[in-house]
Amino acid sequence: MEGFRRVLAEHAVGAWISEVTVRDTGVLHGTTARGLHDALAGRSFAVPARHGKWLLAPTDGPILLLHFGMTGELHWCAAAEPYHRHDRVIFATDRGDVRYRDMRKLTGLWLAPDSAAADRLLAGTGPDALAVSKQEFIARLTARRRVLKGVLLDQRVIAGMGNLVADEVLWWARLRPDRTTAELDEGALAALHAALRQVLRTGVRAGRVPPRKDWLTGHRDAGAACPRCGHPLRVSKVSGRSTVWCPHCQR
DNA sequence: TTGCATGTTCCGGA
DNA sequence: GTCCGGAACATGCA
Numbered sequence: 193m194e195g196f197r198r199v200l201a202e203h204a205v206g207a208w209i210s211e212v213t214v215r216d217t218g219v220l221h222g223t224t225a226r227g228l229h230d231a232l233a234g235r236s237f238a239v240p241a242r243h244g245k246w247l248l249a250p251t252d253g254p255i256l257l258l259h260f261g262m263t264g265e266l267h268w269c270a271a272a273e274p275y276h277r278h279d280r281v282i283f284a285t286d287r288g289d290v291r292y293r294d295m296r297k298l299t300g301l302w303l304a305p306d307s308a309a310a311d312r313l314l315a316g317t318g319p320d321a322l323a324v325s326k327q328e329f330i331a332r333l334t335a336r337r338r339v340l341k342g343v344l345l346d347q348r349v350i351a352g353m354g355n356l357v358a359d360e361v362l363w364w365a366r367l368r369p370d371r372t373t374a375e376l377d378e379g380a381l382a383a384l385h386a387a388l389r390q391v392l393r394t395g396v397r398a399g400r401v402p403p404r405k406d407w408l409t410g411h412r413d414a415g416a417a418c419p420r421c422g423h424p425l426r427v428s429k430v431s432g433r434s435t436v437w438c439p440h441c442q443r
Numbered sequence: 444t445t446g447c448a449t450g451t452t453c454c455g456g457a
Numbered sequence: 458g459t460c461c462g463g464a465a466c467a468t469g470c471a
Contacts, residue, residue, distance in 0.1 A: 260450085
């Protein structure tokens with residue numbers, strides 16, 4: 193996510209959009225190929241922002257909102273570069289192409305005429321996980337009794353954590369994914385917030401969740417050993433999502 | 444061929 | 458009303 197924001201920030205700010213090519217309308221939401229082209233051709237990209245898993249790409253006119261689902265990517269390419277088979281939308285500019293690439297098309301692109309409309313699209317989304325204070329984090333998490341894994345993944349509560357990151361955060365905080373928010377004391381909640389900040393800041397710096405050997409990430413296969421204590425990791429479903437945790441050091 | 448996958452949303456049941 | 462699991466979505470891979 194953060195990596196895709198950088199793609200825009202480093203290459204596209206100020207670039208003039210000459211053409212918008214939609215190769216698969218399946219990724220468009222609330223607009224059409226013609227609508228997207230007419231709204232953005234002739235506009236210039238402004239400074240992008242990220243909120244949770246959303247990338248906001250303002251122009252000197254409308255605001256483009258991008259979501260990447262599980263398999264989406266944003267690429268900066270020379271105009272001459274051949275299309276990738278999963279390039280769904282191409283924004284051709286005077287400097288090169290911004291290409292929205294996505295295999296599974298689970299989410300896609302939205303168009304907001306102005307910032308008020310963009311706010312309405314994100315109205316149900318909670319505060320960004322890296323912007324939330326410890327106090328607010330604890331207040332939002334404990335507002336209701338929820339399973340930890342489920343509440344961390346709930347974008348309405350806190351925006352930005354996906355399945356792998358939620359597992360990583362719980363592993364760092366040494367908390368079992370199937371415990372509930374009601375069981376945690378202040379210390380455990382503070383540890384959860386600290387783990388969240390550490391994991392996300394490292395991920396943001398790297399532009400992705402780093403596949404480090406000393407992290408849980410990269411140990412998702414059954415039978416793998418916990419990189420902290422060496423005990424076998426457990427793989428199961430929690431809150432309906434595949435979940436990896438260490439029964440020995442997560443309590 | 445079948446099941447699973449890094450996300451979101453809708454639905455039915457508790 | 459709230460919360461949870463399951464299904465659906467579209468596609469590729471083991």
